[in-house]
Amino acid sequence: MQDIAADMRLRLHLFSSNGIERGGIHGWMFFDRPLASERVFSLLKTIVGGQQIETFPKQPSIPPTGFGNWMRVFGRHYKRAEWARYWGGRGWLTAEQTIDAILRIEPDDADLVPQVRQEIRITSRPIYRGHRRHFAETAESLQSWLESKGVTVKAIKPCHDGSTRLILGLCPFHPDHGDGPNDTSVVVFWTPSGPRFCCQHNRCKSFKWRDLRAKLDPDYVPHDLELTPINWESLARKVVQRYADPDDVTPKRG
Numbered sequence: 001m002q003d004i005a006a007d008m009r010l011r012l013h014l015f016s017s018n019g020i021e022r023g024g025i026h027g028w029m030f031f032d033r034p035l036a037s038e039r040v041f042s043l044l045k046t047i048v049g050g051q052q053i054e055t056f057p058k059q060p061s062i063p064p065t066g067f068g069n070w071m072r073v074f075g076r077h078y079k080r081a082e083w084a085r086y087w088g089g090r091g092w093l094t095a096e097q098t099i100d101a102i103l104r105i106e107p108d109d110a111d112l113v114p115q116v117r118q119e120i121r122i123t124s125r126p127i128y129r130g131h132r133r134h135f136a137e138t139a140e141s142l143q144s145w146l147e148s149k150g151v152t153v154k155a156i157k158p159c160h161d162g163s164t165r166l167i168l169g170l171c172p173f174h175p176d177h178g179d180g181p182n183d184t185s186v187v188v189f190w191t192p193s194g195p196r197f198c199c200q201h202n203r204c205k206s207f208k209w210r211d212l213r214a215k216l217d218p219d220y221v222p223h224d225l226e227l228t229p230i231n232w233e234s235l236a237r238k239v240v241q242r243y244a245d246p247d248d249v250t251p252k253r254g
């Protein structure tokens, strides 16, 4: 499993979980920023293959009113005086060495985690009317979609009203907006009724979610352009050509 992770330039850190005599190993992966649970879930499924190994998260997503799963962190065993030990490649480190090993762990680049394909029901066909509704089922799927379009989501904050703030690293319209770790001026809100975009800078005041989506998704057909009128003249010309060609001996169909 470490090799599978290494092929993706990711590291799987192994810890003994029940004392090294009793067996039991926990593998940990560390990333430099939060990732959508469905993306991590998919990664872990790839790494464990078909083996019966428990993963956290246990599911790709949880409903808005649901909650995730308890998990044990490394440290002292919850019942016995056994301490987590780090796998150093050739053997288990001592408990003291394990502390140093933990402190030296560098988180992996979250961008190296593969995107989950077709995770969002999104279509650019004209029959798709709602540019808000049904676009992103969860804040995580919205995050994944934004990331798949090259937008950095640097923080996620739940709001009291049930919506979620996805704070963007840089404004997609003006990259000088939102720069810096504490700048929270560029936000995409996930709400149960659909996403909203808000950049607090003057130059971006007029940009709404639909503008952002059109910018990120060139196939996106804005709501009011979907009902393109049929060009009757062009259609009529095609019909006339088709039936007026004397060399065309194929049977005509009604």
Ligand SMILES: [Zn+2]
Residues within 6 Å of the ligand: 171, 172, 173, 174, 177, 186, 199, 200, 201, 203, 204
């Ligand atoms: Zn902006």
